Amino acid sequence: MVRVKTPISKQQRQEQILAEVRANAAVRIADLADRFGTSTETIRRDLDLLGRQGLLNRTHGGGTPPLAFEADIRDRHRLMSRERWRIAQAAAALVEPGEAIMIDAGSTTLHLAIALADLNRPMVAVTNGLAIADALGKCAQIRVIVCPGELNAPQSGLVGPETWQFLKRLNANRAFIGASGLTTEGPTEAESSMAWVKRAMIERARTTSLLIDHGKFNVDMLEVVCPLSALHDVFTDQPPDTALVEALSGAATGLTVVA
Structure with missing residues (x-):
């Protein structure tokens, strides 16, 4: 500040x-x-x-913030940009050439999309994020598939039954999601429509990585997206407190803290 x-x-x-x-x-x-x-x-x-x-x-x-409030993605993208860029780079390194991935709309996942485009590796990327699709599309080696649905303008994301049904038809090696908060119960989300997209991606991917900065630790929002055990790993920029670390360990969820 x-x-x-x-x-x-x-x-x-x-x-x-x-x-x-x-x-x-x-x-x-x-x-x-x-x-x-x-x-x-x-x-x-x-x-x-x-x-x-x-x-x-x-x-x-x-x-x-109030439980059902989520700031505009343009405002959030400017916050903790250095920390989120480090998180994104570490997560991007997981993706192998030729993999199919899913990325949900969000500020930290937008950094991920930019990092993936910089890697210039062939892959298929499915996303409900318009800004994410645009960032990925700057790399000719990435095949970008954009979900249908209703536009959530503040989040630059497509949501709703059509989005959920479309994702249910696909498979992916990895899903990368963001969240409004992270508690010992799991990642939390302010908007139900966004939470349902995350759940669909988690269900259809072999592994799911949560990308989240330390400012969202122990932040409760309207919905718990999934239990911690549904996450393969968490990428963040600072170590969580003891209770959250123990909850992640108990759920067998990996934790990567980037320097």
Whole structure:
């Protein structure tokens, strides 16, 4: 976060806090206090008020977006771009020439699509993400198959019964998915329509990798996409806390933390 240098009103501060919450999976009191140059108690009161108004979910150390809220993919793509690029590069290295893969619409998976195009390897890629299809299409060696469906414009993704039915006809070596959050129960998602696409990809792929940055650890959203045991591995940029590490280990889900 960039620290605010000029004094702002209480209303302006709360509006900027909401912008941070909507752009990120979670915000912490200490970080916000440092950004706005105020006390942690002031930030705590701000978060309590915004929570009572239903504008965020109040957590012990900060706040998270409402359960059914997901920021626009264009906003999310700009966040933690370095961390997500490292995650994407590590995941892309898994793909062997000639494999068939599935990639769901998302910000971190968009980084993956760019990394895969850079590798210039022959493969078949199935996606419901328009931005992802465009990124993959820049590599002549990648055959890109775009799912049909109804456009979810903020997520640049195609969703709905047609998308789900189309995916059910296909097979893949690997699926790569993102998520709004990751808890000991499994990856979580703000939008049901997006969650159903992920489930279809998981079902039709031999292995599934979750790509997620550390800001989404222990973030609850509206739906649990699948149990941790449905994931072959998780790629992230920082080690999760002990409870999450133990849950992943207990589910026999691999964990790769990129440097």
